[in-house]
Amino acid sequence: MKENRAIYGILLAGAAVILHLLMTIHGIDFQTQGGIFVILGLSLLLMEGHADVFNMGHMVGYAAFVLILMSAPLFLNRYWVDVLNNVGLYALLGLSLNIILGNAGLFNMGHASFYAVGAYTAAILNTTYDIPILCLIPMAGVAAGLFAAVVARPIIHLRGDYLLIVTIGFVEIIRIALVNNVFGITGGSNGIFGISGPNIFEFLFDTSRPKIFGLKFTKVHEFFYLIWIFVALTVWLFHRLESSRFGRALNYLREDEVAAEGSGINTAWYKLLAFILGATWAGMAGVLYASKMTIISPESFSFWESVLVFMIVILGGSGSISGAILGAFLIVGLPEIFRGFADARMLIFGLAMMLMMIFRTQGILPPRARVFST
Amino acid sequence: MEQFFQQLTNGLAVGGIYALIALGYTMVYGVMKLINFAHGDLFTIGSYLGLTLLTSLMLTDRIGAFLGVLVLVVMVMGLVGVVGIVLERAAYRPLRESPRLSAVVSALGASIFLQNTIMLIYGAKFHFYPQDILPKMAINLLGFPVPLMRIILLLTSLVMMIALYLFIQKTKIGTAIRAAAIDQGAARLMGIDVNGVVMIVFLIGPALGGAAGVMVGLYYGQVNFTMGWLYGLKAFTAAILGGIGNIPGAMVGGILLGVIEALGAAYISIAWKDAIAFCVLILILIVRPTGLLGERVAEKV
Numbered sequence: 001m002k003e004n005r006a007i008y009g010i011l012l013a014g015a016a017v018i019l020h021l022l023m024t025i026h027g028i029d030f031q032t033q034g035g036i037f038v039i040l041g042l043s044l045l046l047m048e049g050h051a052d053v054f055n056m057g058h059m060v061g062y063a064a065f066v067l068i069l070m071s072a073p074l075f076l077n078r079y080w081v082d083v084l085n086n087v088g089l090y091a092l093l094g095l096s097l098n099i100i101l102g103n104a105g106l107f108n109m110g111h112a113s114f115y116a117v118g119a120y121t122a123a124i125l126n127t128t129y130d131i132p133i134l135c136l137i138p139m140a141g142v143a144a145g146l147f148a149a150v151v152a153r154p155i156i157h158l159r160g161d162y163l164l165i166v167t168i169g170f171v172e173i174i175r176i177a178l179v180n181n182v183f184g185i186t187g188g189s190n191g192i193f194g195i196s197g198p199n200i201f202e203f204l205f206d207t208s209r210p211k212i213f214g215l216k217f218t219k220v221h222e223f224f225y226l227i228w229i230f231v232a233l234t235v236w237l238f239h240r241l242e243s244s245r246f247g248r249a250l251n252y253l254r255e256d257e258v259a260a261e262g263s264g265i266n267t268a269w270y271k272l273l274a275f276i277l278g279a280t281w282a283g284m285a286g287v288l289y290a291s292k293m294t295i296i297s298p299e300s301f302s303f304w305e306s307v308l309v310f311m312i313v314i315l316g317g318s319g320s321i322s323g324a325i326l327g328a329f330l331i332v333g334l335p336e337i338f339r340g341f342a343d344a345r346m347l348i349f350g351l352a353m354m355l356m357m358i359f360r361t362q363g364i365l366p367p368r369a370r371v372f373s374t
Numbered sequence: 375m376e377q378f379f380q381q382l383t384n385g386l387a388v389g390g391i392y393a394l395i396a397l398g399y400t401m402v403y404g405v406m407k408l409i410n411f412a413h414g415d416l417f418t419i420g421s422y423l424g425l426t427l428l429t430s431l432m433l434t435d436r437i438g439a440f441l442g443v444l445v446l447v448v449m450v451m452g453l454v455g456v457v458g459i460v461l462e463r464a465a466y467r468p469l470r471e472s473p474r475l476s477a478v479v480s481a482l483g484a485s486i487f488l489q490n491t492i493m494l495i496y497g498a499k500f501h502f503y504p505q506d507i508l509p510k511m512a513i514n515l516l517g518f519p520v521p522l523m524r525i526i527l528l529l530t531s532l533v534m535m536i537a538l539y540l541f542i543q544k545t546k547i548g549t550a551i552r553a554a555a556i557d558q559g560a561a562r563l564m565g566i567d568v569n570g571v572v573m574i575v576f577l578i579g580p581a582l583g584g585a586a587g588v589m590v591g592l593y594y595g596q597v598n599f600t601m602g603w604l605y606g607l608k609a610f611t612a613a614i615l616g617g618i619g620n621i622p623g624a625m626v627g628g629i630l631l632g633v634i635e636a637l638g639a640a641y642i643s644i645a646w647k648d649a650i651a652f653c654v655l656i657l658i659l660i661v662r663p664t665g666l667l668g669e670r671v672a673e674k675v
Contacts, residue, residue: 107475107478154660155656155659155660158659158663160474160475161409161474161478162614162659162663164409164478165409165610165614165655165659166655166656166659168607169607169611169652169653169655169656170652170656172607172648172649172652173649173652173653173656176645176646176648176649176652177649179645180643180645180646303603307482307486310479310482311479311482314475314479318475344490344494346486346489346490347486347487347490347491347494349483349486350482350483350484350485350486350487350488350489350490351483351487352483353479353480353482353483353486354464354465354480354483354484354487356479356483357469357472357476357477357479357480357483358468358469358480361472361473361476
């Protein structure tokens, strides 16, 4: 379908030119325009990679996505690189919830609590014992995983909606516990501040803030590569996991729990494993968040944080890796574009959720049907 | 003893409010098997509408405090009921046949939408109810002074609950609601207009929630656009506590939760007040997911 490809190319280029002109008329500066184009472009490339919507081929889409994303810090200003950092963090959270919600079909609205456990573990250990952030990533992951094991064990048998409500209860209890300075180590409602950065490049080059290609390499860029390389590793790992025995067991469980049980799958055990794995990843994302912000407080881990991650998975396409990343781009990246209507942003968001469920229940990029070789 | 009695009456008054909101959750869940996440926001709409009508119509000055408040509550109930019907048409009816998760997500979207609509209209700051509407006197009860407001709140919610119970049990429409709750398909075959039943449920539930909104405004004196979510979650806890889908259960659960919370805040720690309610929620779901009164199939609404 070569003609189609040309038509799509022309249409997209035309749309880009019109958008550029419109934004220029409205006095939006080039840096902001660049950010907007990168976020929109990356979202489209992700769709192309997953679903081949523009007939350019899956691999072309993904390859272009990776290339543009990795080179984005070279031409974007720090604000937009930071937006991409946030997108990356939420992509990690989305991917981790995708294991629980998408693959295993467990309605977990308590993801913010695992994220909080990871972030607070890192913050406490980093500020009181000076343990470097990079070492804390696995430690906090283990802490969040253990927390999930303890918390999820008694509630794992609950049916869909009930599980949803219980996990909401957990998020709120955790938040209240953090506000009330439980054990005297969480800093109450002020939170914890002075969390250090990863400082990889100082360690590698033994020089502060080196210039690469004439670009001043700052903390934002450091986090950009740290976060997105972590996302890449996660994608690779979870992709492998999907086709493993574990991944197939989870899918079976989601489709028909009784049949899965009948086929000899230990459903309670696999559900618990899904929870622990998702929580571990959320905990590790929490470390990156704490380090990036240098300050964390209970309000960052409220119920709405869970809703946001839940939406990322559902809107992107529950059970699909590209979907979770696209969801992060749409839910975290897109609102940055509409900063002008900051007040009405959440309103539109709510409306979009309703419309999405009515017109495209399965999400934008539902998982592709698995092909088995005969 | 004095403190215990005061906290008990406070808990009963707040519990009555929880019970009214819980009825909305439980009725919708009974008929549609859906957690109406937007219910808490309908409650907020009720309290804001109450505030607007109270300050603009000056009802309490014209026809007396008690009658004025009564008329106000009835007006708010009607308006919020209409909002509820519109909500059902827009957000839930198209999803009647979809997987349950879609309806839950749509409900969350509706909640975010309503909450932000309130914020755009009224602003993000706290709004205050006028403080001198109902006389601030205390009545001597068993030798302890009890604020009149608490007694009025408890009586109002009890009257509404009894009225609802009789409506569900004794009228033809109530029978239709009970039938639709047990089996929608069979009810349809028996000539019951299930869409009509759903509409009535979405009229009564939000109306009771709206009344609860006005009552909270009168009792605490301040309202905020985010308050619906906390009240909603607690009322949902109450519904689960009593057994979701069960109308007497929601009443018992609401009052019980109010009392547990008030006593817990007084004797354990005020800072953990909200956490106590959620601990109750988690414990009840782990130990007895059907709630105290169980999911009695025959009377499930």
